[in-house]
Amino acid sequence: MNTPQHVAIIMDGNGRWAKQRGQTRTSGHRKGVEAVREAVRSAGKLGVKYLTLFAFSSENWRRPEDEVNDLMGLLKFFIRRDLAELHREKVRVRIIGDRISLKPDILSLLTEAEDLTKDNDALELIIAFNYGGRDDILRAARTIACRVADGEIRTDEITEATLVAALDTRDIPDPDLIIRTSGEQRLSNFLLWQAAYAELVFMPCLWPDFNHDTFVEALQIYQGRDRRYGNIGEADMALGS
Numbered sequence: 717m718n719t720p721q722h723v724a725i726i727m728d729g730n731g732r733w734a735k736q737r738g739q740t741r742t743s744g745h746r747k748g749v750e751a752v753r754e755a756v757r758s759a760g761k762l763g764v765k766y767l768t769l770f771a772f773s774s775e776n777w778r779r780p781e782d783e784v785n786d787l788m789g790l791l792k793f794f795i796r797r798d799l800a801e802l803h804r805e806k807v808r809v810r811i812i813g814d815r816i817s818l819k820p821d822i823l824s825l826l827t828e829a830e831d832l833t834k835d836n837d838a839l840e841l842i843i844a845f846n847y848g849g850r851d852d853i854l855r856a857a858r859t860i861a862c863r864v865a866d867g868e869i870r871t872d873e874i875t876e877a878t879l880v881a882a883l884d885t886r887d888i889p890d891p892d893l894i895i896r897t898s899g900e901q902r903l904s905n906f907l908l909w910q911a912a913y914a915e916l917v918f919m920p921c922l923w924p925d926f927n928h929d930t931f932v933e934a935l936q937i938y939q940g941r942d943r944r945y946g947n948i949g950e951a952d953m954a955l956g957s
């Protein structure tokens with residue numbers, strides 16, 4: 717079975733899930749955390765090596781303050797509750813996104829999770845928090861500009877590899893598969909550079925309903941895709957020109 721090495725998920729639909737039940741958006745986000753737990757377990761079972769979860773975008777600050785606070789609180793809740801188990805299961809936790817505007821208590825919790833699990837190698841769980849693809853590229857551009865200003869490299873020495881090494885995702889292979897739940901068909905500023913050749917799979921289910929079976933279904937759709945990277949297909953290649 718051709719299992720994608722890196723799966724990234726845009727976890728969308730918590731609000732609609734709650735609305736359908738006449739519940740508050742908060743309860744949708746809470747249920748969403750349980751789906752995160754299940755997705756991490758499934759990824760491990762399915763042999764995925766890197767799982768990136770889009771938990772809070774750089775644009776999600778536009779939401780009402782109460783909801784933003786809820787989402788921050790739920791990240792803390794998830795790490796506090798699940799960190800020991802993740803560590804036991806040999807999961808390495810990494811965070812991508814801009815850390816500057818995060819409160820010190822969240823920041824120290826995230827650093828603690830990264831430090832504790834840094835030598836684990838069963839699965840890499842990458843949490844995209846306060847993450848935006850444009851912001852990632854912008855910060856990388858600033859890093860490179862500083863290196864040039866310091867005389868470390870010349871502008872004509874800047875390659876794709878220089879930029880890749882300056883992104884939050886350095887040392888993480890590009891996602892093979894990006895799943896978005898809730899039926900929306902857009903990237904919403906997720907992994908813009910890294911998604912260049914990712915297969916996109918849009919699932920109708922709302923994030924709180926995402927489970928092992930949905931994960932398997934998404935992988936099956938991925939397995940039916942022909943990844944060409946600008947080349948001609950394998951079948952055509954075998955036929956010759």
Ligand code: IPE
Binds near residue numbers: 787
């Ligand atoms: C995803 O669910 C969670 C985050 C974006 C943090 P939403 O909150 O976007 O749910 P919908 O899209 O309103 O249903």
Ligand code: IPE
Binds near residue numbers: 770776
């Ligand atoms: C994308 O979902 C961000 C996360 C899943 C964290 P949104 O719900 O914020 O995206 P839009 O606003 O519908 O594009």
Ligand code: MG
Binds near residue numbers: 729
């Ligand atoms: Mg949404």
